[in-house]
Amino acid sequence: MDFLDRIQQKKAEMITTLQELLAIPSVEADPAGPDAPFGREIARALEYVLAWGERHGFTTKNLSGYAGHLEYGTGDELVGVLVHLDVVPAGEGWRYPPFSGTVADGKIYGRGANDDKGPAVAVMYALKALKDSGVKLGKKIRIIFGCDEESGWQCMKHYFKHERKPDYGFTPDACFPLINSEKGQMALKFEGDATVDGDGVVLQVFTGGTRRNVVPEHAEAVLLFPDHEGLERGKAAILAQGIDGIEAFVLPEKNQLKVSAQGVSAHGSTPEQGDNAVTKLAQALAPVEGGGSAWAAVRFIRERFGRETNGRGLGINCQDEVSGALTLNLGVVRTEGGKIWMEVDIRSPQSADHETMKEKIAAHLPPYGLEIVESSMMAPHYLPADHHLVQVLLQVYREETGDMSPPVATGGRTYAMTLGNGVAFGPGFPGQPETAHQKDEYIAVEDLMRCTRIYAKALYALAKEE
Numbered sequence: 001m002d003f004l005d006r007i008q009q010k011k012a013e014m015i016t017t018l019q020e021l022l023a024i025p026s027v028e029a030d031p032a033g034p035d036a037p038f039g040r041e042i043a044r045a046l047e048y049v050l051a052w053g054e055r056h057g058f059t060t061k062n063l064s065g066y067a068g069h070l071e072y073g074t075g076d077e078l079v080g081v082l083v084h085l086d087v088v089p090a091g092e093g094w095r096y097p098p099f100s101g102t103v104a105d106g107k108i109y110g111r112g113a114n115d116d117k118g119p120a121v122a123v124m125y126a127l128k129a130l131k132d133s134g135v136k137l138g139k140k141i142r143i144i145f146g147c148d149e150e151s152g153w154q155c156m157k158h159y160f161k162h163e164r165k166p167d168y169g170f171t172p173d174a175c176f177p178l179i180n181s182e183k184g185q186m187a188l189k190f191e192g193d194a195t196v197d198g199d200g201v202v203l204q205v206f207t208g209g210t211r212r213n214v215v216p217e218h219a220e221a222v223l224l225f226p227d228h229e230g231l232e233r234g235k236a237a238i239l240a241q242g243i244d245g246i247e248a249f250v251l252p253e254k255n256q257l258k259v260s261a262q263g264v265s266a267h268g269s270t271p272e273q274g275d276n277a278v279t280k281l282a283q284a285l286a287p288v289e290g291g292g293s294a295w296a297a298v299r300f301i302r303e304r305f306g307r308e309t310n311g312r313g314l315g316i317n318c319q320d321e322v323s324g325a326l327t328l329n330l331g332v333v334r335t336e337g338g339k340i341w342m343e344v345d346i347r348s349p350q351s352a353d354h355e356t357m358k359e360k361i362a363a364h365l366p367p368y369g370l371e372i373v374e375s376s377m378m379a380p381h382y383l384p385a386d387h388h389l390v391q392v393l394l395q396v397y398r399e400e401t402g403d404m405s406p407p408v409a410t411g412g413r414t415y416a417m418t419l420g421n422g423v424a425f426g427p428g429f430p431g432q433p434e435t436a437h438q439k440d441e442y443i444a445v446e447d448l449m450r451c452t453r454i455y456a457k458a459l460y461a462l463a464k465e466e
């Protein structure tokens, strides 16, 4: 029997397997013993898929709970598929319990249904169908299960310390047709003193945002004025600018004013789709700015970030044909213990040089009393459109869907770069709503089946006997 027929026959079993995997709340937690570095539940999810692999006759390996794989076939070359079993916390407001795997309206609901347990089950059954159909393969195929993709990527560091890299592969953890260009990423933390100076307005609190890679939805500042008259004048001056989403409240304590900014959240890799509450607040406070280093830091935000997301104020704006424009997100700001610090997430085009960028940024900081106290960088990742892997996967996708869309460039990061010769391939189809990391995450049953067919054909095309 053809492997595609075998996939169709396993539909009910696939749904059950995905439901059982979704029922394990594999959110990262503290280590729970030697083989559970990310907590008991993630370890259980890994044990679950490896036990499934053993039951179906695959070679399996558990690397101390960091990651694992199941393998099929023989040959010198290795084709790898990277999926992950950890999920982000469920959050509130779900229509169905987030760890139930409820099937309704042709959809399987649950945290991880789309990111990334649904795709994991799809590749598991794709490989099983190839194996059961007895097609001749000339290469080994490995499904590699990562266990902390959503947090530190320690899983892949550990895995590739002990195991060889696949010769090529894909990670079904984003969207179709495929992603062949991922921007570089630079994470920076700036810090400075937050002292006050003179007898002007005192900035007591300036805070906003939750995570570096999320556009802040909310920010607020607390100001202390020398007298009540000054407070009324300051409040009026702030509000007179007519900036959308800015409110000011007189606090019960003497001469204190709270100013809040409401923005729109978005992912840190697409800051232009959001409305940054922190930079908006810095702009709103301009009419009441006082002396001292806390105000200098706010002035830095206003002058060097402004309301833009392209890094122009820091002199790092750039773009290229392959990946588009640099983006920058000021994700978190806090005043704390006499200090002010802020966290920035920069996604840079293929052509940008991280060291030069960092030098340019650092040169802008001293006048504002700030310095870089933490920095980390991740190189960009790119496979040209005429690369064999890109060609093979595109062809399989196009045959199955009829969609001729070109490969995609993104500012997001996937496991593809850890593969080297790798791209992100599915599971989201063009035009579908994004449900990963949101409430009511789901995968449609028909999409699960369609993904499985695509992955089976792709693995066959990559690993078949030449």
Ligand SMILES: [Zn+2]
Residues within 6 Å of the ligand: 084, 115, 116, 149, 173
């Ligand atoms: Zn994911």
